[in-house]
Amino acid sequence: MKHVSLPISATHRLFAEVVRTLPLAAAVFDRDMKYIAHNDSWVTTHGYHDDRELIGRSHYEVFPEIPEAWRDIHRRCLAGATERRDLDVFVRADGGEEFLRWVVAPWREADESVGGVVIYAENITEQIQTQRRLGERESLIRDLFERSTVGLNLCTLEGLWLESNPAFLDIIGYSREEADGGLTYWQLTPRKYDADEAAQIESLRTTGRYGPYEKEFIRKDGRPVPVRLNGFLVERNGTQCIWSLIEDLTGQRALEARIEEERLKAIHASKLAMVGEMAAGIAHEINNPLSIIGGYAYTLRGAIARGDTGAVQEALDAITEATERAGKIVHGLRKFSRQSGGDARAEVGVDEVIADALNLCGARVRTRGVSVTRDIRTTARIEADAIEMSQVFVNLLNNAFDAAGPSTEPWIRVTATDGPEPGWVTVLVEDSGPRIPPEVAERIFRPFFTTKKVGEGTGLGLSISRSIVESHGGTLTCDPGAPSTRFVVRLPAATP
């Protein structure tokens, strides 16, 4: 034990203590690779759990698994070389892997000859494993970024793009080089969104998040692309940036447009069907007064010849009344068939809409002994396509007529009131027919649902009517709580 024979001064003692407690593992060997000294870390770093003292024993006897390559290193260092590795793997006898950073250097005797080697080793297994885990995580996140179908983009508060994933580049139609080469959010944002953008920035400022926000980007080819954005603030290298998630809404918009087109087609088809149905009814209603006019004109000849002024008077009154009746029907029809353009909405009084509808099917109802009460308690006006709205009420009145018909004293009541909330109008269409059971109340609004006999109804009336009312911002429901059939139309009143 050479170190024992060395004279130990206080400095040496201090130095030995430093070495002993150093977190770095250190051991001193003689020329035969026998331990002369080691510190505490050496034992823990090497996972040496034997109670036997290391000093005096050969390194290769203690760790027989030391590979030949290391033994070569020891030999080279004993010959005077110094070697180091920043990362080396040591496979322990139990199969476990350890990652080490080490330095092997010769130490010299007073005569400068090599007395042995000093080995410093640091077990960096934990750091390596942490690094590996981080690497895996990063590659996972990188994959997500690269392969996400949602566009991902990081930009500065000024809108300069820092990171864009392929999905995002796809949406805007620019290459990565173009996007990373100074392209900004504002270059691709149409000016019409200025106010909306301000609101989103305000949201970022106050809550740290923005969106969901729907807008358009101008693609490189000049085509606008509808997108939905949402995102949040993050800090990157000490400056604030915005992470955004960008969804391409092109497909969704196309689908919505197709649904809307189908809806308009259905309304148009039902309008045609209703016009056809009404034409038949109206022909009947006009032919009756015409029959009266023709008939009385015929009898007039006889009455005049006889000098029967009473009969003449009766004939003339009947002719006048029948003419007015036919005229009203034609008037209502003309309004109904008026060209319905793209934007046919205008302000119209609720009372007018109801009067029009009653004129169109009122004759049918009146002559059949159904008593019709009209109770208008509002002067509200609505923003509406008068034709579409008449269509709704004609449909409800026709249904009411069919439902009331079989009752002993058939009646129909149309009530219009303000409310239930300020700015709304409610129209009730009720009839003496049996109340609609709750289980049917919602189903009747489905397309092709009908309680009428085959061939009598299209089964589209109520579903189309509801869709028309909803497109005017209102609701059409059936009230199963009412004692008889009751349909409720609620519409927002036009702001004066």
Next chain:
Amino acid sequence: MSGVIVCIDDEPAICRILGSVLRETGASVETFTDPHEALRFIRDNDVAAVVCDHRMPALSGLEVLERMEKCIPFLVVSGDLDAAELTGRVPGVTAVLPKPFHPARLLELARLHMQGGG
């Protein structure tokens, strides 16, 4: 000519016209706005012909025809656009007169079928 002509139309004014025109045949005429009442009358009386509206709330013209237990000339007077299609298609319908009708044509048909039918 024996028997009564029965007119059925839910609209009173039409009934009055039918009545005053058909009386020119010399026959007596009974008018009804209620088809059920008319059916009772037809069952209990000697009826030469029935002139009946088609579209009525209580019973349609064809339903009246179905419920008649007698074989009597049956003229349908209708304002429906497709009323003419009934001619020759429905057994028992003697003739169809579309509204608006010329009273002279009504008279002509009534005279023709009352003679022919009995």
